[in-house]
Amino acid sequence: QKEVEQDPGPLSVPEGAIVSLNCTYSNSAFQYFMWYRQYSRKGPELLMYTYSSGNKEDGRFTAQVDKSSKYISLFIRDSQPSDSATYLCAMSVTGNTPLVFGKGTRLSVIA
Amino acid sequence: KAGVTQTPRYLIKTRGQQVTLSCSPISGHRSVSWYQQTPGQGLQFLFEYFSETQRNKGNFPGRFSGRQFSNSRSEMNVSTLELGDSALYLCASSDRPDLNEQFFGPGTRLTVL
Numbered sequence: 001q002k003e004v005e006q007d008p009g010p011l012s013v014p015e016g017a018i019v020s021l022n023c024t025y026s027n028s029a030f031q032y033f034m035w036y037r038q039y040s041r042k043g044p045e046l047l048m049y050t051y052s053s054g055n056k057e058d059g060r061f062t063a064q065v066d067k068s069s070k071y072i073s074l075f076i077r078d079s080q081p082s083d084s085a086t087y088l089c090a091m092s093v094t095g096n097t098p099l100v101f102g103k104g105t106r107l108s109v110i111a
Numbered sequence: 112k113a114g115v116t117q118t119p120r121y122l123i124k125t126r127g128q129q130v131t132l133s134c135s136p137i138s139g140h141r142s143v144s145w146y147q148q149t150p151g152q153g154l155q156f157l158f159e160y161f162s163e164t165q166r167n168k169g170n171f172p173g174r175f176s177g178r179q180f181s182n183s184r185s186e187m188n189v190s191t192l193e194l195g196d197s198a199l200y201l202c203a204s205s206d207r208p209d210l211n212e213q214f215f216g217p218g219t220r221l222t223v224l
Contacts, residue, residue: 032211043115043201043215044154088154095209098144098167103153 003027006089006102015111019076023089023102026070030091030100033065035074038086038104047087048074079109112137115204115216123222129190132219136183136204142166143185144213145177148199157200159210160185167210189221197223 006023013019021035032051036044048063050056056063062075072091076083086104116135124130136143144167145157156169160179177187183204189196199220203213 034211036215041217043203043217045215046212049211090154092211095207095211096166097210098156098159098169099210099213100156101146101154 003100004089004091004102007105008103010106010108012108012110013079015079015081015109017079017109019079019083019107019109021074021076021087021089021105021107023072023091024070025072025091025100027091027093027100028067028070029093032092032095033063033072034090034099035061035063036088036090036101038088040085044088081109081111084108115202115214117200117202117216117219119219120217121220121222123224124192125224126192126194128192129188130192130221131186131188132200132202132221134185134187134202134204134216136185136202137206137214140204140206140214141183142205142207142210142213143179143183144203144205144210145185145187146201146203147171148201148218149197154201157187192223194223197221 004025035048038044053067060077064073088104089102090099142161144159148154159167163179179185199218201218203215
């Protein structure tokens, strides 16, 4: 079993839809949770960063962490064609341990 | 501030050759990490340097090595290339001692024939 599982998609939604992206993990020691966005032929860029359980909101993006279920989510409201990208979840045990990434979910938002 | 730069952007090599990739972090960033990204395995951590010292190492064979210079620029080297080394190699830098907020470069696309 991989440490971090993420559905690769592709996920195709109409513009304006609410998008839900998810990851599950097996290592209960993970405490830091991140979402990165990667456009084609670009490196990943950090979108959201949360510590432990709870919710964090930033504009149209909301990150949720449920440590009891070992499950994290990223919600995108009012999705736009510019949101079309691959979304990678990442997590770490401490600030000084390497990030463990999911394989990414490819999202297409259709105008 | 300029972002993380990686050179070259594209590289084609043959099996058995060696290759050196270069990464220039964002000015002031002292931590540099390297990752390999493939469709099958996703993003996998190779190693991380902080102030010229390797702090973390991933589960890759010894053919993969790296170093960091006093100006924080970093290089990674892959010797005796194999077909399976074909991948996007990403470099990321951070201005903090922790690794959770990293800024990635565009990557070097390595193709091994």
